[in-house]
Amino acid sequence: MNTLTPIFASSDQDFVLYHNDCNMLLPQFEGKFDLIFADPPYFLSNDGLTIQNGQIVSVNKGEWDRGGEIGEIDSFNLKWISNAKRALKDTGSILISGTYHNIFSLGRVLQKLDFKILNIITWQKTNPPPNFSCRYLTHSTEQIIWARKSQKHKHIFNYEILKKINGDKQMRDVWTFPAITPWEKACGKHPTQKPLPLLVRLILMASNPDSLICDPFSGSSTTGIASNLLGRKFVGIEKELDFIKISKNRKIELQNNLELFKKKISDFRFL
Structure with a gap:
């Protein structure tokens, strides 16, 4: 692998950030990762409006989230998922979050690249924003596609742990979590930040203690x-320096409050 210098590495070397485009770096990690979680652009920044905390606000997240033609979106997803596949071990799997804006493109690309789709997990939000136009149902869910790289190699799945978390019953594919809470935003907020309890469960499900996890669109690094x-x-891997700054501060915050963080996430009661 061509050695590149990270923009940040924690003192324990367990948290490493690169400031770059994931398509530049993923091929250099060929066969290294046990699990990739990706929260790619949803392409929903279309100058529309929504409601947050009772206030009318723009849906725009940034230029990186501007939508394009369906062919452009498919090409974007084909490129980064192809590179992600190269970076996975043969036993590795990928988790990709999305909504109706991009989930169909992501699914087509995964099938085209011969991934084996394992589940589509639905995150049911307990506190979704109301529908501003009153012309549609309230959008209260996001989906996470879980797929393994190889049709023949066995993937990591911690079945017994998830069963224990779920009251000794098989874990289903609909999970209920609130959106991010104030304590998760102490170092700043990413516009598409995912709740930490959701990521804890996903990573617990699909990785082992010795696993190496990658997020190619790391944002504020909830992953x-x-x-x-x-x-x-x-x-x-993250292109925006502002988000890398938030990520660094969150890692420092975690080092200073490790046990407190665990107490805030209910799944840790079962570990």
């Missing part, structure tokens, strides 16, 4: 915080 909470090593 990295969840990985480190569970004792996994993390590599994040």
Whole structure:
């Protein structure tokens, strides 16, 4: 692998960030990762409006989330998922979050690239924003596609742990979590930040303590915080320096409050 210098590495080397485009770096990690969690652009920044905390606000997240033609979206997803597949071990799997804006493109690309789709997990939000136009149902869910790289190699699945978390019953594919809470935003907020308890469960489900986890669109690095909470090593790739700054501060916050973080996440009661 061509050695590149990370923009940040924690003192324990368990949390490493690169400032770059994931398509530049993923091929250089060929066969290295046990699990990739990706929260790619949803392409929903279309100058529309929504409601947050009772206020009318723009849906725009940034230029990186601007939508394009369906062919452009498919090409974007084909490129980064192809590179992600190269970076996975043969036994590795990928988790990709999305909504109706991009989930169908992601599913087509995964099938085209011969991934084996394992589940589509639905995150049911307990506190979704109301529908501003009153012309549609309230959008209260997001989906996470779980797929393994190989049709023949066995993937990691911690069945017994998830069963224990679920009251000794098989875990289903609909999970209920609130959106991010104020304590998760102490170091700043990413516009598409995912709740830490959701990432903890996903990583617990699909990785082992010695696994190496990657997030190619790491944002404020919720994936990295969840990985480190569970004792996994993390590599994040992010293009925006503002988000890297938030990520660094969140890692420092975690180092100073490790046990407090665990107490805030209910799944840790079963570990």
